[in-house]
Amino acid sequence: MSRQTATRTMLVWCPDWPIIAAEIVEGVPARAPVAVLHANRVVASSIAARAEGVRRGLRKRDAQARCPELIVLDQDLGRDARAFEPVVAAVEEIAAGVAILRAGVCAFAARGPARYFGGEEAAAERIVEQIAVECSVEAQIGVAEGTFGALLAARAGRHVPPGRTGEFLAGLPIGHLDRPALTGLLERLGVRTLGGFADLDPSDVMARFGLDGALAQRLAAGRDDRPLAVRRPPPDLAxxxxxxxxxxxxxxxxxxxxxxxxxxxxxxxxxxxxxxxxxxxxxxxxxxxxxxxxxxxxxxxxxxxxxxxxxxxxxxxxxxxxxxxxxxxxxxxxxxxxxxxxxxxxxxPGLWGEAGDERDRAHRAMHRVQGLLGPTGVLRGVLGGGNDPGARVTLVPWGEEYLPALPDGPWPDRLPSPSPARIMPEPQPVAVLDTDGEPVTVSPRLALSAMPAAVVLAGSAHTIAEWAGPWPTDEHWWDRGRARALLRAQALLDDGRLLLLVVHRGAWLLVADYD
Known part of the structure; x- marks a missing residue:
């Protein structure tokens, strides 16, 4: 394996950046207990939240149990990136060739700023001061060989002398590689530090863990020689x-x-x-x-x-x-x-294809109607989350970002696919009868009084070929004014129609079908 020396790298790290970005963009107080969530788990927390025991990976309910006054925010990578742009601009006033690794972290070669300011430590101090003055943001800078070593040095607030990156990394936990499957296996094998992983025979690592394992070993040894993906400063388009x-x-x-x-x-x-x-x-x-x-x-x-x-x-x-x-x-x-x-x-590609006369003509027509009737003159349906099929569609103005009112996610009471093809504007009262022509009722324990045999629609009875349900669901249980309990069922009629029925306050209603 090559012993090529990695480039001396300076890395700017802004701690708790998702929290800081929320304060910059939305005014959320970063000193308060704040947590940013993705997929119902904490991905970032403020200092005040961590003092109450809120950590990465916690579920929302567990985090709120530890800190009842916790301010909960959804993860917004766009918000994080927009707020980080002024920080990168401030760094670019001093250093050239800045690469953004992610929102809150950027890196660049240390040679240029070090020569200009008389040393790496002096350059790091100047950049931290520049960020504080221009953006009022706290930042830490790490200097080491390669971006991996520089990132860990920044988190520790360290300036690693040239040639000492491997020594600096050796005693750090193997979990810093941020490869859960690999690091979990290494820990079970007794390899718990980066130095221990770096000391393994490279040919054995390649044979056992493959190319990704070999690359991870190079990082652990301080031989991160991957070139930085230098960003191009955005042009002034305003x-x-x-x-x-x-x-x-x-x-x-x-x-x-x-x-x-x-x-x-x-x-x-x-x-x-x-x-x-x-x-x-x-x-x-x-x-x-x-x-x-x-x-x-x-x-x-x-x-x-x-x-x-x-x-x-x-x-x-x-x-x-x-x-x-x-x-x-x-x-x-x-x-x-x-x-x-x-x-x-x-x-x-859009509804009318990626390009061409048809797409352009359709867009011009939509914009023309909007120009005459206003932004809400043309609406488009967007499918989102929720338990109620009729509430999953959000109408948004043509051309606006198509975001549903409710995000898609794990909705335990949602109907299985496929979704109904037609939602009734108003639920239609129906009668569900058994084989003797008597109305079918549902007990508080969800037991049917008899097996449904027919559905009466608009005065006409239709035989039920197959029946599924009922399934209970509690909608908006957290809002007393909107809460309601329903029972859902599906009925396949002998003519091929599939109906979605609900029981609300003892009455059967037709709410949708699968035509």
Missing amino acids: VAERFEDPIERVDVAAFAARSLAEQLAERLAGHGIACTRLAITAITTDGRELHRTWRHEGVLTAVGIADRTRWQLDGWLARRGPTSPSATGGIVALRLSPEGILAQAALQ
């Missing part, structure tokens, strides 16, 4: 305009919106990228800043940008009150900034 005469009327605002939208669309096209999230900022005559972000599913064309800008200006100018723009003299400056961008080639 467009702005100041107005000699403040904007007070919607028609004037529409003209200004169209002009700026065309400029932004040309700038995006010139870089071969598309806008998925548009930030609109307006300055009023009294110096107040109004800000609103519009999300989009895919490509925001010049028309789409202009429409959303016009809708937003219309909303601001139509606002009533002593602090509204129309009451304070109007809007004197407007800025459009694409906060979310991606390469045109990375866009997912």
